[in-house]
Amino acid sequence: MSALALEDVHKTFGVTPIIRGVSLEVGKGERHAIIGPNGAGKSTLFHLISGRFPVSQGRVTLNDEDITGLKPYQINRRGLSRSFQVTNIFPKLTVFENVRCAVLWHLGYRYSFWHNIRKLNDANERAMAILQQIGLADRSQLPAGVLTYAEQRALEIGITIAGGAGVVMLDEPTAGMSRSETAHFVNLIRKVTEGRTLIMVEHDMGVVFDLADRISVLVYGQIIASDTPARIRSNTAVQEAYLGQALEAEH
Amino acid sequence: MIFSTLNGVLYGMLLFLLASGLTLIFSMMGVLNFAHASFYMLGAYFGFQISQWLGFWVALVAAPVLVGLIGAAVERWGLRTVHKWGHVPELLFTFGLAFVVEELVQMVWGKLPVDYRVPALLDFSAFELFGTTYPAFRMFMLLISVAIFLVLLLVLTRSRIGLIIQAALTHPNMVAMLGHNVPKVFMMVFGFGCGLAAIAGVIAGPALVTQPSMAHVLGPILFVVVVFGGLGSLPGAFIASLLIGLIQTFAIAINYSLGDALGAIGIGRPISGALSDMWQVTVAQIGPVVPYLMLVLILIFRPTGLMGTRET
Amino acid sequence: MSSTILAAARPNPVLDLLRRYGVWIAAAGLMILLPKVFSSGAALTTMCLMGIMIVFSLSYNMLLGQTGMLSFGHAVYYGLGGFLAVHAMNTIAGGKLPIPLPVLPLVGGFMGLLFGFIFGAVSTRRAGTAFAMISLGLGELIASLSLILRGFFGGEEGITANRTKMLTLWGVRFGPQIEVYYLIAAWCLVCIAAMFAFTRTPLGRLCNAVRENPERAEFIGYSTQMVRFIAFCVAGFFAGIAGGLAAINFELMNAVNISGGQSGVVLLMAYIGGIGHFAGPILGAILVVLLQVFLSDITGAWMLYFGLIFIGMVMFAPGGLAGLIMLHLPLWRRGTILQVLPHYAAMAVPVLMGAAGLTLLIETAHHQLVKTQTDGPAMHFFRLGFDSNTPLPWLAAALLLGGGLWLGRLYAPRLKAAYGDAAHGVEAAR
Numbered sequence: 001m002s003a004l005a006l007e008d009v010h011k012t013f014g015v016t017p018i019i020r021g022v023s024l025e026v027g028k029g030e031r032h033a034i035i036g037p038n039g040a041g042k043s044t045l046f047h048l049i050s051g052r053f054p055v056s057q058g059r060v061t062l063n064d065e066d067i068t069g070l071k072p073y074q075i076n077r078r079g080l081s082r083s084f085q086v087t088n089i090f091p092k093l094t095v096f097e098n099v100r101c102a103v104l105w106h107l108g109y110r111y112s113f114w115h116n117i118r119k120l121n122d123a124n125e126r127a128m129a130i131l132q133q134i135g136l137a138d139r140s141q142l143p144a145g146v147l148t149y150a151e152q153r154a155l156e157i158g159i160t161i162a163g164g165a166g167v168v169m170l171d172e173p174t175a176g177m178s179r180s181e182t183a184h185f186v187n188l189i190r191k192v193t194e195g196r197t198l199i200m201v202e203h204d205m206g207v208v209f210d211l212a213d214r215i216s217v218l219v220y221g222q223i224i225a226s227d228t229p230a231r232i233r234s235n236t237a238v239q240e241a242y243l244g245q246a247l248e249a250e251h
Numbered sequence: 252m253i254f255s256t257l258n259g260v261l262y263g264m265l266l267f268l269l270a271s272g273l274t275l276i277f278s279m280m281g282v283l284n285f286a287h288a289s290f291y292m293l294g295a296y297f298g299f300q301i302s303q304w305l306g307f308w309v310a311l312v313a314a315p316v317l318v319g320l321i322g323a324a325v326e327r328w329g330l331r332t333v334h335k336w337g338h339v340p341e342l343l344f345t346f347g348l349a350f351v352v353e354e355l356v357q358m359v360w361g362k363l364p365v366d367y368r369v370p371a372l373l374d375f376s377a378f379e380l381f382g383t384t385y386p387a388f389r390m391f392m393l394l395i396s397v398a399i400f401l402v403l404l405l406v407l408t409r410s411r412i413g414l415i416i417q418a419a420l421t422h423p424n425m426v427a428m429l430g431h432n433v434p435k436v437f438m439m440v441f442g443f444g445c446g447l448a449a450i451a452g453v454i455a456g457p458a459l460v461t462q463p464s465m466a467h468v469l470g471p472i473l474f475v476v477v478v479f480g481g482l483g484s485l486p487g488a489f490i491a492s493l494l495i496g497l498i499q500t501f502a503i504a505i506n507y508s509l510g511d512a513l514g515a516i517g518i519g520r521p522i523s524g525a526l527s528d529m530w531q532v533t534v535a536q537i538g539p540v541v542p543y544l545m546l547v548l549i550l551i552f553r554p555t556g557l558m559g560t561r562e563t
Numbered sequence: 564m565s566s567t568i569l570a571a572a573r574p575n576p577v578l579d580l581l582r583r584y585g586v587w588i589a590a591a592g593l594m595i596l597l598p599k600v601f602s603s604g605a606a607l608t609t610m611c612l613m614g615i616m617i618v619f620s621l622s623y624n625m626l627l628g629q630t631g632m633l634s635f636g637h638a639v640y641y642g643l644g645g646f647l648a649v650h651a652m653n654t655i656a657g658g659k660l661p662i663p664l665p666v667l668p669l670v671g672g673f674m675g676l677l678f679g680f681i682f683g684a685v686s687t688r689r690a691g692t693a694f695a696m697i698s699l700g701l702g703e704l705i706a707s708l709s710l711i712l713r714g715f716f717g718g719e720e721g722i723t724a725n726r727t728k729m730l731t732l733w734g735v736r737f738g739p740q741i742e743v744y745y746l747i748a749a750w751c752l753v754c755i756a757a758m759f760a761f762t763r764t765p766l767g768r769l770c771n772a773v774r775e776n777p778e779r780a781e782f783i784g785y786s787t788q789m790v791r792f793i794a795f796c797v798a799g800f801f802a803g804i805a806g807g808l809a810a811i812n813f814e815l816m817n818a819v820n821i822s823g824g825q826s827g828v829v830l831l832m833a834y835i836g837g838i839g840h841f842a843g844p845i846l847g848a849i850l851v852v853l854l855q856v857f858l859s860d861i862t863g864a865w866m867l868y869f870g871l872i873f874i875g876m877v878m879f880a881p882g883g884l885a886g887l888i889m890l891h892l893p894l895w896r897r898g899t900i901l902q903v904l905p906h907y908a909a910m911a912v913p914v915l916m917g918a919a920g921l922t923l924l925i926e927t928a929h930h931q932l933v934k935t936q937t938d939g940p941a942m943h944f945f946r947l948g949f950d951s952n953t954p955l956p957w958l959a960a961a962l963l964l965g966g967g968l969w970l971g972r973l974y975a976p977r978l979k980a981a982y983g984d985a986a987h988g989v990e991a992a993r
Binding site: 283329332333336338339340342343344346347348350351354355358359467471474475478482537539540543544546547550551554 | 633685686688689692693695696697699700701703704707708711823827830831834864866867869870871873874877878879881928929932
Binding site for chain 1: 767
């Protein structure tokens, strides 16, 4: 049984095809990385899966349930949560509030206006636990907008995992970070996605080969290879299309 | 019927004079100018005052220029300060401005309508049809507004400035990229839009009533026109202006109620209660309601408006 | 928020209780005592109006401040609530139904809720400018309908009722204004508490999240449309209660109460008070009612001042009164507030000069244009008598205004620096 499956997914903007028939299967508990050159459609693919854009053609299933055409919040409620490439938080709310908002639905409080939020111990404790996991516990009372870039990226991940989704999608989690921050972040991602399915887009090949169980290579809207890191590394087609330059750039 | 059509077209063209300025301002600056109808009112009052001193023809030129300058000043020293706070404060600023302008006008010219007369030169009837005359001044209004419409059209499609404006309508960031002085362009666009509104005020003043409430009567209708036509779309604004002008004029001319309609098919009138009001309401009374109904419906079912490309 | 975590560890329950409910006890005490201090009829009427407007503007801020929805038609729910309450009063009095007056605001509230539900379902499908425009359209729609449907809205004259004709409980007939005052005060306190509690619920917090970043809210499981819709219904409910209170207070509802003008006033109140803080609209309602009452006594041009104050607020203090206060809270806490006071005192000189110049200008102009024909050119300005036809007052006004502006611009950078020092010194000391 797969956690997430794409069947021949297409997306066109106007007449321009961006995603040209992607089929992909991600198993439960797998850490899957999607790599590819700029403009290959990685972020678009994320938007299609998470419901931000409607799919032009094809089918997306989450835990064998068809989620094609559902709204983002419906998909999120079914257990798929995502982060964004450009930090997407609630800047004027406190760090704690950012995370607490993200746990509320999944603890069953929904649109409640009859619970006193201070007395929701489960929500408060879970939010605090997540802040500790992402290392922002001592920042909890600051407005999220004043955090440093790296802290905001950590918060972004915190919000994403807070609901306890089984499938977590991270869009370039380490983009724009220094080496040491990246190393710290890889540990963080590994820690917080323990026991979950992870799908991520990432440009840093160090991170990709460090974290991923399987890698898919997306080039010009199509997946040209999907395999274990070792085999991807030695795949000549991938070498030609992308990896050669990418690894070169690393060193 | 012909008169109603003429009046409808006339009213529509006046609306378009205002709507075109509002559309330009919104598309380029992103500001929905709540005070736009106030500049129209200022135009009417300035027109009245200047006609008293120097005659109507001077007023026709001087009043719009003056109002345009005031508009530019408002942009320079008011809107520009608020701009950094975001769109809601900008909207609220123009909202407050409309309030202040109305109060100022009331203070200077009083609460009652002023005696803004049709100039003697145009105070005759243009033609007669079925025993009713049509005033020449109305023909003159129509002429002026059509002329301005044509000039606008020419400028927009044939000149360099027009091309820049057209580009800015669809791609607001372009103006800045092309290296134009954005604050200055904003100031000019705002002033120009206000000037256009003032022209409408000067020529509408004698035919309609020049009074302090004329701005807030017209203001919401103006929004209906701009949103209905599609924010940022001049052709849309044009069609919506004519449509609403015609609808409102015809509605006033028709004296027919729901009760009449239902009576005709044999349904009697309920004796009492709120429903009996519904029965008595005539189309003429519904007239003012129709534009708002149109606004609400179009925003729900076609958020981009009639011809718009941008979501509101 | 921080107090939740701290309070758990705090051992003293009495202190904790006082900390948590002290403000409410103080507010209730103040409301009880106010009529003892200001017992004149005019003061009572003013305070009644304040109570009504506090509820109304707080309900408005549920939309604008908390959920980020700019509405231009909030008076619809206030007005409809009021009209239904007036009709209910007449029906109850006519049928001798055993319903006492104090529950009547609930009737208004349910009317507001009902129409909030109907119109909310239509308008909250969109956000941002589209929502604002729909609210404007609906507001104007109902306002123009109110002039057409005379049976329900009573045309220009409106609908009147008599509040004393209802079931009396414990001998209270709500004839005298003081009894109405206590009724309004009680409802006001209950509504403030309820609306404050709303901000402390999961939905209340999600409203803030939707205001901040609607897209992200969708990706943590919430339909932003549903959040907006519920907030809209609740806001309609409280606006309806305010309308019901108004119906009881005035025993009259007319088309003005449901007009676009009324919607504008509630927006002004909330904004001047400060939409970023829960208590802001309370301050705004109090200030605006005071301005309405006192300025209209002093000057005929009070609406103009009102508009100018609003524009000034939008331009220079977008956080409103509450925002200005919050700006100084950290200075107060760190004890650096004394550092900036001398600078404020210095700044007060040009500000007062400018304000005096502007008011002199407006008053002289107002006198010259409006009152000269009836009262003659002689006028008074702060007990100073002069002739508005001579150039002297104009010259003085221009000098004061110009001088104030010039000095103010000159001094503003130093004031800014002083505030910065006081605030950033705080950061450094930490």
